[in-house]
Amino acid sequence: MSTPRIEVDLRKIRHNTQTVVRRLKRRGINVTGVTKAVCGHPAVARAMLGGGALGLADARLSNVCRLRNAGITSPITLLRTPMLSQAALVVQVCEASYNTEMVVIAALAAAAVRHDTIHGIVLMVEMGDLREGILPEDLNSIAQQVVKMPGVAMKGIGANFACLSGIAPDAASMMAFSEIANDTAATCGPFFETVSGGNSASLPWALGELSIGYINDLRLGEAILLGVDPVSGDQIGGLFKDAFTLVAEVIETHKAAASPSASFAKQALTGHNLAPYRDEPSRLILAIGHQDTDILGLSMPSGTTMIGATSDHLVIGTNHSTLNVGSEMRFPMNYSALMRAMAAPDIKTAILSDRTIPRSQDIQVSSKHPALV
Ligand SMILES: *Cc1c(COP(=O)(O)O)cnc(C)c1O
Secondary structure, three states: OOOOEEEEEHHHHHHHHHHHHHHHHOOOOEEEEEOHHHOOOHHHHHHHHHOOOOEEEEOOHHHHHHHHHOOOOOOEEEOOOOOHHHHHHHHHHOOEEEEOOHHHHHHHHHHHHHOOOOEEEEEEEOOOOOOOOEOHHHHHHHHHHHHHOOOEEEEEEEEOOOOOOOOOOOHHHHHHHHHHHHHHHHHHOOOOOEEEOOOHHHHHHHOOOOOOOOOOEEEEOHHHHHOEOOOOOOEOOOOOOOOEEEEEEEEEEEEOOOOHHHHHHHHHHHOOOOOOOOOOOEEEEEOOOOOOOOHHHEOOOOOEEEEEEOOOOEEEEEOOOOOOOOOEEEEEEOHHHHHHHHHOOOOEEEEEOOOOOOOHHHOOOOOOOOOOO
């Protein structure tokens, strides 16, 4: 297999989806699988659907087109408010979209009429994250305009938490959102098909004991793909954290105790303050760099430390004497590393699907993310 590559274990993604779907079902909440971190990779999307996600959602129309071109026919919602310039394509490839701007909704409606279709509108309400959304006091009048507009159907409302602010939603804000859904449905109902209570950051709330009110959907990417709560970084019980692994190749090795001048030369080369040689008997250079991924989002295997990185090189200290030029090293990734690696043109994806899944109690909790030293 070629390097660098991302190995994707679809069975782990299906297992993660099944697990959250089962737990949320007890609470009356459906799961929409979010594919943006994998650039709409069709096999990953199918694993989410196979695990019980009711539909898919992505932020970019290019990713939605990739899903459609691969033959995926499930409902797909555009998560980011559509670009005005893309309205005509949005109504052709997405059943629904999240919206915050009346001018865009009007363009979607006109395009839907032209294409003889009905496009679903979910209004995104600003609940304090300050990234996107309609202010709660403006929601009613916008919803009523949508209801009257031919070509579009008022499908529901959604909120987003912890994206820009990094603050997890609490019970009070979820209840406030639920009440807004109820009030808005009362004036333009009869009911909303979708009351979407947020992304993976809403999972701790959704899996808790408190009432979920009218919320009936969560849009989950990170929790399914990486098995973690995005706010705390904690592993979600029973989920795999290692469905994705980045594999990179060693292109240069150095035994320990290089002279200081060599070290200074490296410093000039990398632009980083290199740590002095420590316990690791050798240094390695791998053919991967900032242009490929978020290097700080890679977890270092035990016995290795990250020393520095440039656009195309990653320098690592290691006490694994078996690593030679041509050896492969494997790295778990966080969300930021994953989404950038998936989008990198030089990184291939290798789908693994026929390995047996270890039992949940065997799931390894990997070490903390490293920082540049
Ligand atoms: C990215 C995104 C999601 C999914 O977020 P995760 O943290 O990956 O679960 C949900 N909703 C919106 C609007 C998004 O942009």
